[in-house]
Amino acid sequence: MTLLRGGAVTAMVVLVTATGCTAEQNGGALGPAKPGHGGAAATAAGSLTVKGRAPKTGYSRDRFGTAWADTDSNSCDTRDDILKRDLKQVKFTGGTCKVSYGLLEPDPYSGKEITYRRGRSQVDIDHVVALSDAWQKGAKYWKPSKRIALANDPLNLIAVDASTNRGKGDGDAATWLPPNKAYRCTYVAAQVAVKKKYGLWVTAAEQSAMRKVLATCPKQKLPTGGNPTEAPGRFRAR
Numbered sequence: 529m530t531l532l533r534g535g536a537v538t539a540m541v542v543l544v545t546a547t548g549c550t551a552e553q554n555g556g557a558l559g560p561a562k563p564g565h566g567g568a569a570a571t572a573a574g575s576l577t578v579k580g581r582a583p584k585t586g587y588s589r590d591r592f593g594t595a596w597a598d599t600d601s602n603s604c605d606t607r608d609d610i611l612k613r614d615l616k617q618v619k620f621t622g623g624t625c626k627v628s629y630g631l632l633e634p635d636p637y638s639g640k641e642i643t644y645r646r647g648r649s650q651v652d653i654d655h656v657v658a659l660s661d662a663w664q665k666g667a668k669y670w671k672p673s674k675r676i677a678l679a680n681d682p683l684n685l686i687a688v689d690a691s692t693n694r695g696k697g698d699g700d701a702a703t704w705l706p707p708n709k710a711y712r713c714t715y716v717a718a719q720v721a722v723k724k725k726y727g728l729w730v731t732a733a734e735q736s737a738m739r740k741v742l743a744t745c746p747k748q749k750l751p752t753g754g755n756p757t758e759a760p761g762r763f764r765a766r
Contacts (some may be wrong), residue, residue: 576720591766610686630643651687
């Protein structure tokens with residue numbers, strides 16, 4: 529699904545067949561990834577710290593900085609970086625940053641084919657680990673530069689069908705999974721990877737849900753890569 533199209537974001541898709549998981553993605557729309565070992569996702573899921581969900585008190589999007597900050601300093605904002613990475617037949621407006629058109633073939637969450645046109649809301653850039661969920665599972669206690677990094681890390685970002693994504697809210701694996709069952713192993717592996725990279729915890733119900741999904745694809749790899757876990761000092765968050 530992904531190609532190298534300018535910018536600093538590189539991704540690779542590997543399609544394999546696994547029990548209960550017909551499409552496995554090693555990195556791809558989840559960010560620049562390095563090869564992993566079979567079963568790494570399930571092992572990592574079991575290693576995550578388990579705690580209760582903290583109150584949402586104090587959360588706001590501003591706590592994670594300005595939306596789509598250019599933390600990788602490639603002169604393109606994060607949203608356009610992900611659109612360039614995840615869409616096919618990309619067209620630009622005024623250079624090679626602002627994506628004006630592209631095709632999401634297929635949308636990983638719904639399995640549908642979606643056409644992106646700038647200014648319309650048919651495609652969202654989803655935080656695989658929702659920022660509100662992160663806030664309630666450790667990010668509340670981080671310094672702002674780490675929260676900004678999470679919000680703009682390609683490992684935690686994916687272009688998806690807007691209407692399907694709006695139903696997710698800030699749900700974790702225990703409360704929301706993509707309707708496209710063939711993508712669930714990849715999706716859960718991405719959540720595990722992000723939570724492991726940033727040291728976020730999971731609830732007992734969430735870990736149980738992760739393990740249930742990953743049990744259907746025991747060779748699921750764990751995506752790696754993405755941006756550093758601390759944004760450059762020029763960025764600020766409230």
